[in-house]
Amino acid sequence: MTERAADARHWDDLSEQSRRWGLALPDGDPFRMLEGPVAMAGRSARNAVVLQPMEGADGEEDGSPGPLTLRRYRRFAESGAGLAWLEATAVDPAGRANPRQLRLHPGNRSRFADMARMIRDISLDRWGFAPLLLLQLTHSGRYARPASLPPDRLSAGDRAALPARFAETAELALDAGLDGVDIKACHGYLLSETLRDGPGLLLECVGAVRSRCGEAALLSCRLNLYDGIPDEPGFGSDPLAAADDPVSGPAAVARSLEAAGVRLFNATMGNPYRNPHVNRPFDQGPYPSPEPPLRGVLRLLEGARRLKRALVLPDSAVVASGLTWLRHQAPRVAGGLLASRSVDFVGFGRQAFAYPGFLADLRTRGTMDPGRCCLCCGKCSELMRGGRPSGCPVRDPDPYLAIYREMRASAQAAPGRKGDRP
Ligand SMILES: Cc1cc2nc3c(=O)[nH]c(=O)nc-3n(C[C@H](O)[C@H](O)[C@H](O)COP(=O)(O)O)c2cc1C
Numbered sequence: 327m328t329e330r331a332a333d334a335r336h337w338d339d340l341s342e343q344s345r346r347w348g349l350a351l352p353d354g355d356p357f358r359m360l361e362g363p364v365a366m367a368g369r370s371a372r373n374a375v376v377l378q379p380m381e382g383a384d385g386e387e388d389g390s391p392g393p394l395t396l397r398r399y400r401r402f403a404e405s406g407a408g409l410a411w412l413e414a415t416a417v418d419p420a421g422r423a424n425p426r427q428l429r430l431h432p433g434n435r436s437r438f439a440d441m442a443r444m445i446r447d448i449s450l451d452r453w454g455f456a457p458l459l460l461l462q463l464t465h466s467g468r469y470a471r472p473a474s475l476p477p478d479r480l481s482a483g484d485r486a487a488l489p490a491r492f493a494e495t496a497e498l499a500l501d502a503g504l505d506g507v508d509i510k511a512c513h514g515y516l517l518s519e520t521l522r523d524g525p526g527l528l529l530e531c532v533g534a535v536r537s538r539c540g541e542a543a544l545l546s547c548r549l550n551l552y553d554g555i556p557d558e559p560g561f562g563s564d565p566l567a568a569a570d571d572p573v574s575g576p577a578a579v580a581r582s583l584e585a586a587g588v589r590l591f592n593a594t595m596g597n598p599y600r601n602p603h604v605n606r607p608f609d610q611g612p613y614p615s616p617e618p619p620l621r622g623v624l625r626l627l628e629g630a631r632r633l634k635r636a637l638v639l640p641d642s643a644v645v646a647s648g649l650t651w652l653r654h655q656a657p658r659v660a661g662g663l664l665a666s667r668s669v670d671f672v673g674f675g676r677q678a679f680a681y682p683g684f685l686a687d688l689r690t691r692g693t694m695d696p697g698r699c700c701l702c703c704g705k706c707s708e709l710m711r712g713g714r715p716s717g718c719p720v721r722d723p724d725p726y727l728a729i730y731r732e733m734r735a736s737a738q739a740a741p742g743r744k745g746d747r748p
Contacts, residue, residue: 332620334653335696340620349566349624352662359660359672360689362408366643366670367589369505369544371408372455374664375685376592376645378675379413379462379508379548380706381427384715389416389429390437394715394725399441401682401722403448406689409458409671410445411548411592411645414466414510417491420484421465421516422472424713430461430498438502460546460590461499462508463492467516469599480516488516488527489534496535496543506544506590507535513605514597518550521561525579529586536587546590547583551576551629554596554604562595565628566621576629577636584639591637592645592673593630602707606676607651611704612711619651619702627659631668643670650677651702654694676700680721705730712737 332343344351363370384394416429446456511517553560596604607622626648634644660672680700719730
C-alpha cells in the first residue's frame with residue numbers, strides 16, 4: 327500500500343502521520359529556539375539556532391573565500407543565529423572535495439580572519455551580539471576531487487600525517503579568530519568512512535588538535551550516527567528501527583570523543599553521494615525518495631536525542647540536524663526538542679540558503695513565511711554536483727538562477743557527462 331505523504335504545511339497532517347508510525351512529533355513553543363544563552367564548555371551562544379555547515383564550492387583556487395563565499399556568509403550573519411558552523415574546509419590540498427572547496431593554510435589565514443570579523447561585525451550591528459563561529463575541518467578521502475581528477479588513494483604516510491594536518495589547521499583557525507573547530511566525521515568523507523573500522527583515526531585527529539590548541543578551542547565533531555547504505559557495512563543503525571551496538575556504536579564513540587575533549591556534537595546521517603534522502607530529506611531530488619521525507623526528519627531527530635542521552639558530561643551539547651523540510655513548522659518542532667532537553671541546539675542547512683531572514687521574521691512577525699521557505703527541491707545539491715557554486719536558484723535567483731541555467735544548458739550540450747558532487 328502506498329502511503330500518502332504528509333504535507334509539511336499542515337501541522338495536523340505531520341503529527342497524524344508520525345503517530346501512525348508510532349512516533350511522536352516534538353511540539354513546543356516556536357520562540358523557544360530564540361532564547362538563550364546556551365552554554366557549553368565555558369562558552370555560550372546567544373540562542374539555540376545553528377546555521378549548519380553548507381559548502382558553496384565557490385572559493386578561490388588557493389582555498390580562500392571568494393566573492394560568493396563572502397556573500398553567503400554576509401547573509402548568514404544577518405540571520406541572527408547564535409552559532410554559525412562554517413563549511414567543510416580542507417586540511418590538505420589533496421583532500422579537497424572539489425577545486426573550489428575552502429582550504430585554510432598559512433598563506434590565507436588573514437582571508438579567513440577577515441571573513442570571521444565580517445560575520446561578527448554584521449551580526450553585532452544588526453542584532454547586538456556576535457555568533458559563536460566554528461570552522462569545519464575535513465579531508466574528503468574517497469570523495470576528494472582536488473582538480474577534477476580521480477583521487478589518488480591515501481597512502482599510509484598521508485594517513486599517518488593526517489592528525490598533524492588537522493592540528494595545524496585548527497591552530498590557524500584559532501589564530502584567524504574562530505571560536506573553535508569541528509573535526510568532520512560524517513557523510514562518507516575520510517574520518518566518517520574509517521568509523522566502520524573503529525574510531526582510532528578520528529580520536530588521533532581530535533587528540534592532536536587538543537594537544538596543539540588546548541582549552542582555547544571549542545572542540546566539536548559532526549558525527550554520522552547512521553550511514554544507511556543497504557548491503558554495505560556501515561556505521562550505526564537506523565534509530566527508528568534498532569538499538570545500536572553499545573560497545574562500537576555511535577554512543578560509545580561519542581563518549582570516547584567526550585573523554586578526548588569534544589564538547590559539541592552535531593548529529594547527522596547518510597551520505598550525500600549515495601543516499602541524500604537520508605542526509606537531507608527532500609521532495610524532489612536525484613531519485614524519488616524511497617520513504618516519506620518526514621520519516622527521514624524523524625530519524626535524524628531521534629538520532630540526535632539518543633546521542634544527547636549517551637553523553638555523560640554536563641557541559642556537552644548536541645545539535646539536531648534536518649529541520650529544513652518542516653518549513654514554517656520547524657520552530658514548533660524545535661521548541662518541543664529544546665523544552666524536553668532532547669538536544670541543546672537546532673540546526674538549519676538548506677533553509678539558511680533559501681531564507682536567511684527566517685529568524686528575523688519569526689521575531690518580528692511571529693512566524694516564518696511559508697512562501698519564502700526552502701522547497702527541498704534539491705537544486706542547491708544539483709549545483710554542487712554539477713561543479714558550480716551552490717546556493718538557492720529559487721529563493722535567491724540573483725546570482726544562482728543564471729548559474730543553474732548555464733549548468734543545465736551545458737549538460738544538455740554534453741549529455742552523458744554525470745556530475746559526482748554531493
Ligand atoms: C549544498 C549543500 C552543501 C552542504 N555542505 C555541507 C558541509 O560543508 N558540511 C556538512 O557537514 N554538511 C553539509 N551539508 C549538509 C547540511 O549541513 C545538512 O546536514 C543537511 O542539508 C540537512 O539539514 P537541512 O534539512 O536543514 O538542510 C550540505 C548540504 C547541502 C544541501
